[in-house]
Amino acid sequence: MKRYVIATAIILFFAAVSFGLYEFFRQNAHIKDEKPGVVITAVDLVNQFEKDTAAANKNFSGKLVLAGGIVSKIDNSSTPAVIFLQAAKQMSSVKCFMDSIYKAEYKSVKVGDSINIKGICIGGEILDFGLGTDVTLKRCVLTH
Amino acid sequence: MKLKFFVFIIAICSSVQLCCAQDKLFSKTGKIEFKALDDNDVDASSRAATILLDAKTGGFNFSILVKSFEFEKALMQEKFNNQVLETDKFPKAAFDGQITNAQSVNYQKAGTYNVEIKGRLTLHGITHDITMQGTITVDNAKVVAKASYKVLLGDYQVHNPGIGDSGIQINAEFNLEPLKN
Numbered sequence: 001m002k003r004y005v006i007a008t009a010i011i012l013f014f015a016a017v018s019f020g021l022y023e024f025f026r027q028n029a030h031i032k033d034e035k036p037g038v039v040i041t042a043v044d045l046v047n048q049f050e051k052d053t054a055a056a057n058k059n060f061s062g063k064l065v066l067a068g069g070i071v072s073k074i075d076n077s078s079t080p081a082v083i084f085l086q087a088a089k090q091m092s093s094v095k096c097f098m099d100s101i102y103k104a105e106y107k108s109v110k111v112g113d114s115i116n117i118k119g120i121c122i123g124g125e126i127l128d129f130g131l132g133t134d135v136t137l138k139r140c141v142l143t144h
Numbered sequence: 145m146k147l148k149f150f151v152f153i154i155a156i157c158s159s160v161q162l163c164c165a166q167d168k169l170f171s172k173t174g175k176i177e178f179k180a181l182d183d184n185d186v187d188a189s190s191r192a193a194t195i196l197l198d199a200k201t202g203g204f205n206f207s208i209l210v211k212s213f214e215f216e217k218a219l220m221q222e223k224f225n226n227q228v229l230e231t232d233k234f235p236k237a238a239f240d241g242q243i244t245n246a247q248s249v250n251y252q253k254a255g256t257y258n259v260e261i262k263g264r265l266t267l268h269g270i271t272h273d274i275t276m277q278g279t280i281t282v283d284n285a286k287v288v289a290k291a292s293y294k295v296l297l298g299d300y301q302v303h304n305p306g307i308g309d310s311g312i313q314i315n316a317e318f319n320l321e322p323l324k325n
Contacts, residue, residue, distance in 0.1 A: 061232075061235075078175060095192065125236065127207070129196050138192075138212060
């Protein structure tokens with residue numbers, strides 16, 4: 001009986017240590033193979049935030065969003081690269097922070113291309129000083 | 145040959161003037177990094193800051209969605225968002241300030257200018273007056289603003305033992321472009 005108790009305690013100890021180490025070293029997940037919770041155009045996504053920011057934040061924040069639109073700007077001066085999808089108003093956009101692991105897939109994207117990008121929506125904000133409304137997606141990947 | 149060189153110099157000077165004749169400069173991919181002074185694991189960065197600099201008045205404003213910060217370790221990121229800065233409740237951090245020595249920056253002359261920026265930093269729903277030191281670098285068609293500041297999380301009612309007890313060093317770098325009206 002005592003032997004079983006000791007064996008169980010040892011197994012539990014190693015399981016706890018393994019779990020702790022796994023959690024400690026766990027990296028942020030890549031979302032390439034995950035199914036989007038929302039499919040929407042970039043124009044509509046920004047419109048939703050312009051109409052009611054609080055409601056849109058509730059509806060979209062934390063969700064995996066697939067947004068389609070026209071590339072208005074690309075900033076790859078640093079990591080991660082940022083691809084802007086055009087919204088209805090000139091200064092507004094969906095800001096897509098690309099997952100650098102999949103750089104080979106998005107490096108040929110050009111301004112004016114029509115593309116679909118999947119990423120985790122972290123919210124949107126109506127900016128002051130005429131800077132438009134931006135919705136931000138992170139860990140983004142191109143989808144077809 | 146001399147004429148070509150002269151034309152080249154004029155073109156460079158014109159591009160600097162063209163760029164910086166604009167009163168307002170902005171960026172939507174401003175980089176902000178922070179690092180806890182007492183814990184190497186608390187180290188994150190984001191390129192999601194939006195900044196507006198008014199070259200005429202010295203107005204200096206930026207905001208960032210706090211969830212845009214990426215940590216190397218997922219557990220730290222989750223703790224930071226859920227327990228430390230409660231980003232669902234307080235999604236944005238913002239600074240609204242002024243370069244106090246704005247007149248010392250010549251946006252039409254290449255160089256690096258030391259600046260002092262005073263203003264109000266809002267973090268975790270709490271606002272405090274702060275003073276940051278920074279530089280503005282004018283180089284050909286580019287203007288780069290940098291600023292740094294040490295935040296004591298306790299000042300912003302962030303009480304989470306073990307994370308940034310000795311303060312968090314924040315470094316910001318913004319590559320600015322003219323705001324077209």
